[in-house]
Amino acid sequence: MAGTIDPANVVSVQTQRAQLNFIVDSGGQAKLLYVGSLRDVGDWVQRLKPVEDAFSLTELQVAGGDFKHKGAKHASTSESYELTYAEHTVQDLENGKLLTIHEIDETCDLDVYSYFRLYDNTTAIRSWKKVRNHGTGPVTVEYLSSFNYSGLLQQDDYPGNYATHDDMYIAHNSWTTELQWQKDTIQHLGMPYFGQDYEVDVSDDDTQDSGEPHMGVYLSGSSSKRIGVTNNSSWSCSEYSPNGGLHNRATNQSAFWQIENNGAWHYEIENHYDGSILNLELSGPEEYDNQFWTTLQPDDEFTTVTAAFVQMNGPLETAIDEMTVYRRNIRRVNADNQKLPVIFNDYMNCLMGDPTSAKEFPLIDAAAKAGCEYFVVDCGWYDDGYWWDTVGEWQPSKKRFPNGIEEVTAYIASKGMVPGLWLEPEVMGIRSDFANTLPDDWFFLRNGKRIVDIDRYLLDFRNPAVVDYVTKVVDRLVNEYHVGYIKMDYNVTTGVGTDYHAENRGKALLDHNRAVLAWRDSLYQKYPDLVIENCSSGGMRHDYGMLSKDSIQSVSDQTDYTLNAAISGVAATAITPEQSAIWSYPLPKGDQEETIYNMCNALLCRIHQSGYLNKLSAERLAYVAEGITTYKQEIRQHIPHAVPVWPKGFPHVYDDEIVYGIRDGQTLYLGVWNNLKANNQIKVDLSAYGEVTSLTQVYPGPKDAIQATMTNNIGLFTFPQAKMARIFKVTLK
Incomplete structure (x- = not known):
């Protein structure tokens, strides 16, 4: 039930950089009033009285609930009107605080806990929620936001015209053209604006004094339109990155966000209240867009995926700076992201999946001469010929490596480099003899059949036997082949999920994705110095579910070095520079400037060197070596502490000019x-x-x-x- 607010009762939680304000209104509901950088929100709160049907701390939809909105948007879900404040706690932590707000829905017998992690070194705030069934019967949750916030970028512009003042940034992805940001106004994206000039005569409406919220004004004043961005399947970045941004040109305020899930997710912006404010919701999978729901039996709990949000004064770049610091906060502590060793990989514009001992030895010599510190044998090492649809057993090809692959990894080590191998552990080929001996419960199934995507079956990590098998594969690579680096690729997608032993496909996919992350954790616990590269046909899974675990991300499979420059120059919008692996692959028939250009692509990120270095002229190989030396002596010490800069805006492929930099202090x-x-x-x-x-x-x-x-x-x-x-x-x- 809606209620009024008393500014004297606003609760403020602050760290050195971040602030959150909420209040319990006269109706007993918790309202989230402000999240962002430090500021006085008194004027903003004064102007919001009374708080009608916006600023809900939680958006929760249960089966059988009464939607309180028009259209497909998730604002004003059924239980947002039923939840009442119970208590809150603030815990002091290293580098910040944790705020927990407890709400109760007595109608559905649910407890909802909202968690907000604030940091001392960034304005970015991490958010997630947990719901628990404290009743005696089952309750089905169809939607629960990880983060919900009304009044987006409007503290200094209310009631301002967000439709024309606000530019929204959406990160479009495609294989080999990742992170292509598009900017448009809220108005051009289809969101109408009503604002302060919109009035409704309710003088004859006998409900206005009933104590109930007057839905007539809300439904007339706000729109059924949502600006929704959704990802389905196990490629978290197949069409969009789980990031977004907003900039208010009238006030020069910016917001930036990310959803941290290695599968399906959804975010949306809609207008709210009387149509004069914007609402942002971040979530993992949900029923309407992702075929997800979860039925909670008594005492069952469900926790959402995590999300992060930044709001502050300044251009969008400043908000991304804050998110960059945040990403370093939540990432697994590891030496790789501090040392930034130079990696040679034999794939791109080089062996392209056709390795042999004879081909590797001269490449190893050339990579060592150029100054590389890791050498990775990419795909193809496990099959005599065409390997795509036979993968799964991960035994070295005796034809490719007559003396065993150990001979190659030992030779790499003898040259002072750390050996690495490519692996795609989440799939098996349809022509794999081993895969066809396994029971169906090892794989994603729909309608009783194994899902096949580009001639591969998809392993289901909910099955402990699957996890045990792939762990033993990694054990063999580390203990028998002595690798210190594994490029873990993932070149297929699951679709919306599996229906085998599943309440629904979306829930099964989320459980599988969480099992994949738990498996990664177990590997790092067993092998703390192992470097695992996150790759999904390049950057199709560059989310911070994965990147909170893995220290390095393959950003793109782009083979054109001039297009690769733009991808390199925008990667830091979604990935910290020290985790962004960018190819440098001088071409056999290239020239001096082509070699230099390739090196420049990688020097402000992580060098993923490739190309036939053994076939380059001495002059061109010297440019590669010079670039690597410059990186080691001049640049890489700054990268783990630097924030990105875009003096001419985010680059796009086919741009005539690209400018990108990293700034570490002065x-x-x-x-x-x-x-x-x-x-x-x-x-x-x-x-x-x-x-x-x-x-x-x-x-x-x-x-x-x-x-x-x-x-x-x-x-x-x-x-x-x-x-x-x-x-x-x-x-x-």
């Missing part, structure tokens, strides 16, 4: 790529980052310097020809 490394034409001059304004005191080209060296000047923080970079790139060091004051 040191900024800037990459500039020219794809357009000869004698093109690229202008870069760095005034947002401080006063520039020096500009130096650091790669390649002085003999290949281009004309670059800096005047009043404006850089001018002149490229003699198209398809050129350079890395610069900028010192700030």
